[in-house]
Amino acid sequence: MRSLVVALVLATAGCGAGADTTPARRTTLSGTRVATMAETALEAQNPRIAPGTMTCPRLRLEVGREVRCRRTAVLPGGRQVRLGVTVRVTSEAGAGRLHVEVDR
16 A cells, blocks of 8 residues: 555656646846837837837836836938937736837
């Protein structure tokens, strides 16, 4: 009887009963990821915006959290324009959702 109990324990030990197999939820977005998501959102809101690049710090993926980013665009004729941008987390679902607001 004792060997049967040991055999059952060994047989069920690796079954994953109670083990969480879902991937870990991302809690922080890298600065590169924030910049990419923010630039995509900004271009969707303003299709005629001058092409540019954005740099951002890391951002904790938590609703209400925000960071300040800098966007640099090169206008026709080579003139560079730098803008401050606020990026705020509005949803934690999936990869997260961000709201982007350019300084006036």
